[in-house]
Amino acid sequence: MKLFVTGGAGFIGSNFIFYLLEKHPEDAVLCVDALTYAGNLETLAPVMQNPRFRFVKADIADRAAMYALFESEKPDVVVNFAAESHVDRSIENPSIFLQTNVMGTQVLLDACRKYGIQRYHQVSTDEVYGDLPLDRLDLFFTEQTPLHASSPYSASKASADLLCNAYFRTYGLPVTISRCSNNYGPYQFPEKLIPLMIANALADKPLPVYGEGLNVRDWLYVEDHCTAIDLILRKGKPGQVYNIGGHNERRNIDIVKTILAILGKPESLITHVADRKGHDQRYAIDPAFIHRELGWLPQTGFEDGIRKTVQWYLDNKPWWENIVNGEYQTYYERMYGNR
């Protein structure tokens, strides 16, 4: 099978490519990535020489470029990870989120229609469901939960999901969608909660926590997300949405304290900053459907996963130090400097 994987120089896409090339020796991957601030070609260094892997720098919203690639490469399957993915950046500047996440998805769907594929898979997020109240721990997102996005990021992802459903219903395009909870693991860009806190703690810098840090996120080790997508590609049903999560809800403040404890750093580094606008309170996935239909279950528990993740950031300092010391520093000052 030849897979057209977009956004593969980012966090989850790169982990997926590593997983896939290892797990399926008969498959080949064409990775298409625009290498925005979040894409890092260094991440893909371990597979660059692999004859079953090829990288092309291109924007998924560039119709001519996408059509040319589909025509020459004739992929069997498309997995779309490419997106603007950071909620805070979407609050600052929503436009690029609509351009990439919505228009880019449409271009890919059109290319799939024009050139034919066996499957188009859209990597979506639980954030399309909005949030749950902190005092109703009995509530979870199921595949039937109405879309109720809160941020420009989640609104753009929800729009893309609707478009995917429309292409399935209208044109019969074999589309699947997965909506996963928060991921953590190797190669995550250090603007996201877990790597940000690890990097700051290691530098003895303040750890900026929004508000009281009581917001709850449902965490999944990135490899478990990859196994779920792989299963959906091979055994999932076109037209179907699959929620992915491991019932691992944690308050942000507890995540930060866990990281400090692993690193042996003091909790006095925690600094509470003004809350994010429209901050979602709680995300919680009900993964019963994917378990029942496809037999998927997560393999990495949180205690194990967070230790492995911290160790990875300790072992791979040059990877994230290059980012933290570069252009990202200007953005960091803007976000946390005056809060």
Ligand SMILES: NC(=O)c1ccc[n+]([C@@H]2O[C@H](COP(=O)([O-])OP(=O)(O)OC[C@H]3O[C@@H](n4cnc5c(N)ncnc54)[C@H](O)[C@@H]3O)[C@@H](O)[C@H]2O)c1
């Ligand atoms: N990180 C999470 O916790 C999480 C959870 C659920 C779903 N998701 C979804 O998974 C996908 C991947 O997330 P991530 O955390 O790996 O994101 P990321 O920001 O680390 O990576 C995104 C990648 O997409 C590339 N990209 C951006 N715009 C592009 C464009 N126009 N054309 C081609 N490439 C482009 C970037 O260069 C980058 O390599 C996203 O669709 C996101 O919505 C993420």
